[in-house]
Amino acid sequence: MTSTVHRTCPLCEAVCGLTLTLDEGGHVTSVRGDKDDPFSKAFICPKGASLGRLDEDPDRLRKPLIREGELWREVGWDEAFAAVKQGLDQVTERHGRQSVGVYLGNPNVHNMAGQLYGTPLLKSLGTRNIFSASTADQMPKHVASGLMFGHPLAVPVPDLDRTDYLLMLGANPLESNGSLCTAPDFPGRLKALRARGGRLVVVDPRRTRTAGLADEHVFVRPGTDAYLLFGIAHTLLAEDLTTVSHEVNGLDELREAAKHFPPEVVSRRTGVPAEVIVRLARELAAARTAAVYARIGTCTAEFGTLAQWLVDVLNVLTGNLDRPGGAMFAKPATEFGLGRRPYTVGRWKSRVRGLPEANGELPVATLADEIETPGDGQVRFLLTVAGNPVLSAPHGPRLDAAFGRLDFMVSVDPYLNETTKHAHVILPPPRALQSGHYDFALLNFAVRNYTRYSPPSLPLDGQPSEAQILARLTMIASGQEGDLDEFVLDQMLRKAVDLPGSGVEGRDVAELRAALEGDCGAERRLDLMLKLGPYGKWAGKGDLSLRKLLDNPHGLDLGPLEPRLGEVLRTASGVIELAPPQLIEDVERLRGGLEQEPPEIVLIGRRHLRSNNSWLHNVGSLVGGSNTCTLQINPADVARLGLDGEALVRSATGELRVPLEPTDTIMPGVVSLPHGWGHAGSAQLVAAEHAGVSANVLTDESAIDVPSGNAVFNGVPVTILPTGVITAH
Secondary structure, three states: OOEEEEEEOOOOOOOOEEEEEEOOOOOEEEEEEOOOOOOOOOOOOHHHHOHHHHHOOOOOOOOOEEEEOOEEEEOOHHHHHHHHHHHHHHHHHHHOHHHEEEEEOHHHHHOHHHHHHHHHHHHHHOOOOEEEHHHHOOHHHHHHHHHHHOOOOOOOEEOOOOOOEEEEEOOOHHHHOOOOOEOOOHHHHHHHHHHOOOEEEEEOOEOOHHHHHOOEEEOOOOOOHHHHHHHHHHHHHHOOOOOOOOOEEOHHHHHHHHOOOOHHHHHHHHOOOHHHHHHHHHHHHHOOOOEEEEOHHHHOOOOHHHHHHHHHHHHHHOOOEOOOOOEEOOOOOOOOOOOOOOOOOOOOEOOOOOOEOEOOEOOHHHHHHHHHOOOOOOOOEEEEEOOOHHHHOOOHHHHHHHHOOOOEEEEEOOOOOOOHHHOOEEEOOOOHHHOOEOOOOHHHHEOEEEEOOEOOOOOOOOOOOHHHHHHHHHHHHHOOOOOHHHHHHHHHHHHHHHOOOOOOOOOOHHHHHHOOOOOOHHHHHHHHHHHHOOOEOOOOOOOEOHHHHHHOOOOEEEEEOOOOHHHHOOOOOOOEEOOOHHHHHHHHHHHHOOOOOOOOOEEEOOOOOOOOOOOOOOOHHHOEOOEOOOEEEOHHHHHHHOOEOEEEEEOOOOEEEEEEEEOOOEOOOEEEOOOOOOOOOOOOHHHHHOOOOOHHHOOOOOOEOOOOOOEOOOOEEOEEEEOOOOOOO
16 A cells, blocks of 8 residues: 655755655555645755665665774664763863864754754754864854844855846756755746746856756856856946945945946956946846846855855845845744844954854864864864765865864764764764654745745654754753753743743643643744744744644645845844945955966866765766766867866865866856765675765865855866876975
């Protein structure tokens, strides 16, 4: 007998609804797009279609592992947690809490347990040595949004379904399915934009699949997006094309900064003709509605925060911020109490390089420094949760060696991989189908307000849930006993009843606690957040609750985005800060590069539709075809450099021998390697057979975006040599 279950896909940021068929043994026999999901409307990509194979991967760990020398031993959960406690206690008693480090990987954002239990875990560890994939990805956007709007999650997204003009930089949603812009069937939405007479312009060093769909593709030198955006801002201001419809601070300071970046000057740095820059500015200003959107190609560059800031500067200058068809703010169903504390960065700095924190974490680019460098606060104990920084962080081989020097390491991860092989204890979470799923983070960036919960589809069969794993680690770190969920629920309820206008102001905490539903602590916490949220039954503005989501397994449409700048703005001034001092200061660094000669050849990354960082390379149906680890290079560079078949790629940090993929879709002087490969010798058998090479052998941990600390992965200077050439290095 078969059964049908409905779930949200957890494999990328598109939050597509899936319909799965399970046989009587709980095995997935088919995966289809959920035609009744009001947001994704049956859209599915190859990743989602392979969810069953990923979920049942025979290389997934089912039981905890303890490493003894070079050997691994399967153990019970109590023994594993006892080993964690012993290792943590030994390190902290000798070296203090600042000897603990934490790395949180990208899957935590796609994971209900990671979102609910990550913060209590970090607080209980009591360390400032917190690192995550955010500083290898999107931290510039959070810093720019925090400084402009007062909150790092106040990230405007393009109103894709209503805009008339979309200028997109460094993004390839036909491959990535979108990022910091939650939009299932992104390709269909872009096609609909053009079908209704809108215009799509893509700026990218490669003619990506997304660029191929656009009305216009503009080649740009990697890492120069901030110059291009400043050139557009300069034109808007110089030609009096601005329509600033919100109260702002800093317009004069912005005008002064922009005067140094006229189109004819930035053209030399970007490779974009001055007349194209001027035309783009005029088109943005003239469009009935327009939005500028930029993503990872612009974030992971030397001036990532300036680029992300200038994206929203253009949205403000053209009058398109916070209005239908422009760049708008989502209203997620679990939003409650954003707080009023002004946003700041640099509340503390890293011990070795003095790099400032952002959003409570330090740049992953300095993690190896903190492990290798002796002294008070040296990281000696490391906890990783769903992360593989050996492949995803800059200069991965250095991290690989550094992890081998740790006194103790614990990994919460389903795989024995390039990072977790260094752990002393591995705690594997259960399968996705055994876990509840709610997209707390991603719905902050949705292009339409929407909510959906997927309860566990299969029983745990005696294994702890990921929520229980993280909760137990939290209690070990805190040295306390008890029910973490009850403690958190009590704290949240007390905050809510004390908050004026919360909808439950002055009510009895015990009465409210008794009214919460859910089969586990995570579900009860979700129920509370939904009821207190902007559509919740306790907020007086709706009837949303966990029960309503369980009764509507395909999800609920909460309507189009609506203007709400006043609700999300959290700056000390109460207005948009158009020229934050920290960013105006960094403009001087940008000006210093105006006359620099670009490197002869630079390296950029690229996305694959059937991949997501390093964690989908062990699914046979997703590797091969276009999902391969090759070096894309322009044929003119192949001929000029005398290359044939493969090449030696050399940077300041290392070198790789890579198969070539000549293509005129990439600019001359630019080469591209995909991210997340390098599985030679892996315990994951499929990944080992399709090992590829790690681009992060070539990336330099000393190169960062200064305001955010984000690692630089795009615009990395490299030398390309025929493989037969031997030179001193």
